[in-house]
Amino acid sequence: MNRYFLLVWFLLFSTFSFSQSFKNETIKSFIDKSIELIEVNSIHTENLENIKRELYNKSQSLNLIDEIAPLYEEVFKQLNDYHGGLKYKGKTYGWNNPNAMTNAYLKDKIKTNKNTFSKVFDKKIGYIRIIGNNDFAFKKVDSLTNDLVFHINNINSNKIKGWIIDLRLNTGGNMYPILLGLKEFIGDNIMFGGFRDAHNKSTGNWEIKEGKLLIDGIVLDRQTDLDYPIKTDIPVIILTSCYTASAGEMTAISFIGRNNVSIVGEPTANYTTAVQGFEINENAGINLSTDYVVDRNLKVYKSNILPDFEVLDGDNLEDLKNDLKIIKALELLRK
Numbered sequence: 001m002n003r004y005f006l007l008v009w010f011l012l013f014s015t016f017s018f019s020q021s022f023k024n025e026t027i028k029s030f031i032d033k034s035i036e037l038i039e040v041n042s043i044h045t046e047n048l049e050n051i052k053r054e055l056y057n058k059s060q061s062l063n064l065i066d067e068i069a070p071l072y073e074e075v076f077k078q079l080n081d082y083h084g085g086l087k088y089k090g091k092t093y094g095w096n097n098p099n100a101m102t103n104a105y106l107k108d109k110i111k112t113n114k115n116t117f118s119k120v121f122d123k124k125i126g127y128i129r130i131i132g133n134n135d136f137a138f139k140k141v142d143s144l145t146n147d148l149v150f151h152i153n154n155i156n157s158n159k160i161k162g163w164i165i166d167l168r169l170n171t172g173g174n175m176y177p178i179l180l181g182l183k184e185f186i187g188d189n190i191m192f193g194g195f196r197d198a199h200n201k202s203t204g205n206w207e208i209k210e211g212k213l214l215i216d217g218i219v220l221d222r223q224t225d226l227d228y229p230i231k232t233d234i235p236v237i238i239l240t241s242c243y244t245a246s247a248g249e250m251t252a253i254s255f256i257g258r259n260n261v262s263i264v265g266e267p268t269a270n271y272t273t274a275v276q277g278f279e280i281n282e283n284a285g286i287n288l289s290t291d292y293v294v295d296r297n298l299k300v301y302k303s304n305i306l307p308d309f310e311v312l313d314g315d316n317l318e319d320l321k322n323d324l325k326i327i328k329a330l331e332l333l334r335k
Contacts, residue, residue, distance in 0.1 A: 101242035118151035133173035148181030162333040172246030195291035245269035270304035
């Protein structure tokens with residue numbers, strides 16, 4: 001009898017908690033819309049009932065939606081989603097990974113190094129540094145790709161025996177121009193990556209067929225060609241840092257499983273999810289991690305990329321021959 005009473009009390013209490021009146025009903029509508037979007041689209045829904053209950057309890061006496069926007073920092077913390085965030089009136093309310101590594105030297109260089117850079121080591125090893133971009137609206141795909149191909153052509157020749165692709169300053173952005181510029185390095189007639197949802201169902205594949213890059217079956221054309229072909233399975237070293245994130249990580253994943261590839265450097269930033277934005281109202285939208293990334297062997301990445309050869313710190317972009325990560329890369333390529 002007592003157990004029955006407790007069960008009924010709990011059900012009544014839960015119903016009461018979720019049906020409390022709001023001082024401003026538009027706030028409840030805002031919360032309900034955001035929760036619905038998370039439930040349908042996010043790969044992180046484990047704590048959703050608690051999240052909704054807490055939002056209701058904290059918001060019922062508020063007057064303005066402006067007041068609830070900061071509460072979504074806690075929402076994304078409970079979702080364990082630091083790749084997403086609430087966008088409201090030009091501001092982002094999200095959560096930063098508290099366990100993220102830091103590298104003071106590279107953090108400073110990210111602020112000042114804004115261009116692709118290329119050079120040749122030992123007259124036979126090509127080096128190209130690819131930074132992050134902000135082409136979230138897909139307006140710079142051609143220019144970014146052309147710039148990357150220009151730098152490859154600037155140093156490529158039949159003398160080049162190996163490549164270093166430096167993603168240490170690649171904090172993310174649009175991955176498509178990077179993959180389009182590097183497609184000859186990645187391979188041909190292969191599926192080299194893609195996305196999987198929370199139920200491990202495919203939501204898109206990355207492919208190269210007969211020299212064409214296809215993302216989700218859509219062909220991405222390149223305006224410029226390489227002056228010299230990239231030799232099949234030519235050795236490639238990928239350099240990573242704790243700031244290699246999102247598009248930078250997906251670029252690294254596109255090489256994993258290819259013959260003669262090694263990753264040297266630091267564990268990456270752990271933004272290996274696809275993010276999509278959804279509208280809540282005219283002033284607000286919510287960005288959610290909707291898919292995980294897989295490599296060409298269908299390995300799912302739910303955390304960061306670990307290098308094959310870990311080299312922490314020791315970066316020196318002013319004098320690359322004294323850069324510990326490049327020293328290790330050159331050592332591997334010379335073998």
